[in-house]
Amino acid sequence: MLPHLSSVLVEAVESGTRLVRIMVRTPDGRPVDCPGCGQPSDWDHSRYVRHVADEAIGGRPVMIDISVRRLYCEHSDCTRATFVEQVDGLTERYQRRTPALRRLVEALATALAGTARLLTVLHQTLSAVTVLNCLMRIPLPDRRAPRVAGIDEFALLRGHRYATIIIDADSGQRVEVLPDRAMATVTAWLRDHLGIQVLCRDGAAGFAQAATDADRGIVQVGDRWHLWHGLTETVLKEVAAHASCWGKFGPPLPEGRRAVTTQERWRQVHELLGQGVGLLACARRLGLALNTVKRYARAAEPDRMVRAPIYRACLVDPYRDHLRKRRADDPAAPVTHLLAEIREQGYTGSANLLVRYINQGRVEADHAALSPRKVTGLFTRHPDRLDDRRSALRDQLAAACPEMTVLADQIRTFAGRLAPCPGNAERLTEWINQTRAADLPFLQAFANGLERDRAAVDSALTLPWHNGRTEGVNCKIKLLKRQRYGRAGHPLLRQLILLN
Structure with a gap:
């Protein structure tokens, strides 16, 4: 039952309601090796009692009172005059716990980041500081530098x-x-x-x-994951810059005072740039931030500064096809009639939500409102993971303008280079040259970043690591x-x- 007590003499066992105490002693006359010089000795000096905690038995903690010997070292040149014997599996130097309990505490401290609370379930009472000390005393594995x-x-x-x-x-x-x-x-x-x-x-x-x-x-x-993530973030910027192109398939683009201001600012920035004025000087003259001027300068047309409206999904979306068909058959159909019809089909929203949905032009759009991030997701997702409807929508968005077509092709080509292959370095050079020839400023900046770290990128696309x-x-x-x-x-x- 207690194999670690086989080498000692059990003198008494006291079983209380809260503690099990076992009194043992080491046998006399057995020689013990000196830890200093290694010479065995059986010359007794004295005895004293050590109190060592052990693993719980029957839901009660165990305390072992072990009487051990202090012995003289019989070697005249040894630096140790006396030493204390240690019992294998039961005692260790400077420890008040058995090796079995020490291993248990160390395992829990390692798994639970030094937390002591679970030890109470195992009927061991230790402070958090003690558990942390046990954790910090664990020797770290000696690992050589890997290849x-x-x-x-x-x-x-x-x-x-x-x-x-x-x-x-x-x-x-x-x-x-x-x-x-x-x-x-x-x-x-x-x-x-x-x-x-x-x-x-x-x-x-x-x-x-x-x-x-x-x-x-x-x-x-x-x-390779960071390469793909960097491309995805770049594609998001390009898609947002061409919102006026693919946004025409969704709800109508905004035409209010904000759109007019955007077009006027684009004209002012490009007029100053055409006169040879620098970006910083443009920012000072127009009272704009430098990054704002850079954003306007990158846009070749004012329409690229227009952002498609972003709408959240709402309760009317499942009934958009029905509303679109009804308004095509009867453009003057009252909203109250449309509300009654979709409520019969399970609509639980309010009338105000339906009116706002119709006034935003979301019923007549070719598809539900898309955000630049959703469009980016359609472009970067593997074609095999798109159903027929999303695949058709992706093709429609890719054909919105020549730049979007080139962007979709470049994404597909780059994705094929992510599988390590010996010839990918040369193919990447072709991809970078095609990107620089396209009117895609954000993607060109991404390609320039690849060139700056070209050796590591080539290794990523050709080596298995x-x-x-x-x-x-x-x-x-x-x-x-x-x-x-x-x-x-x-x-x-x-x-x-x-x-x-």
Whole structure:
């Protein structure tokens, strides 16, 4: 029942309502190796009683009172005059818990980020400080520098302080947690670990420069997910810039005073630019922000500054086809009649909502109101995941203007390059040249960014490695941070990350 007591003599057992106490003693005359010199000795000096907590039995904590010997060391040159014997599986130096209970506490501290509350369920009473001390005493695994490493940053205090996580990109094992994301810190660590041959990273310029400074022979591999995410954000900007093109298939575009002001500002900006006035001077003369002037300068036509109206889904949307057919048959149909008809079909909204829906022109539109993000989703989603209706809508939006057609083709082409293939580097060059020839300023800026980090991008499109495991570790780190309520310092957080 208690195998760790097999090497000692059990003298008594006291079973109370709140505690089980076991009194044991070590046998006399058995030689013990000196921890200083290793020579066995059976020369007794004295005895004393140690109190060691053990795992609970029957829902009650266990306390073992063990009488151990202090012995003389018989080696004349040993630095230890006396030493205390240790019982395997029962005692450890400077510990008041058995090895079995220590392993239990360490496992719970590692899994629950040092939280002590669950120990009460296991009938162990320990303070939070004691559990944290047990956690910090756990030796970290000795892991060598991997051949293929993944590196990423995570926030200690979002927007203010960041740390760096380095893992083995093949196995996912955590290797190191650096206290910051400074280029000098990463460079120093990479120089101390020369076994790294491949480094998977995102588009952070600091990590790129740190790897170059540490060892130019390290192959840097960009992350394909970040490439696709960057393209998606760029497509969103391009789609918003061409809202006047694809917006004609939805509700009518706004034609009020705001639209007139937008067109007038576009004319003023382009007149000044045509006279050779710089962007900053234009901003000062017109009283606009510099970024606003840049946005107007990028638009080749004033219509590109017009944004399609964005409407939320409402209770009338399921009955739009019926309302559209009724108004086509009878344009003068009273709203009260239309309201009665759709209420018979299950409409539960108000009459004011129906009137506002009709006045916004949403009934006569070719499709329900679309936002730039929804249009971007149609363009970037895999064609096999679109039903017939959405596929037809996507083709309709792509044919809205020549630029939208080119944009849809470029998205489809770039998506085909994300599967690693030896010839993707040359195909990417063709894609960049086609993008620069198109009238798509945001996509051109994205292509220029790819050129600045071209070596890592080529490696991402031709080599099998990626940074996905590092992103998964980042998600785990967020959980660990929440378990400590965001108050864990770097030493404790490093211990938790490397042990989990």
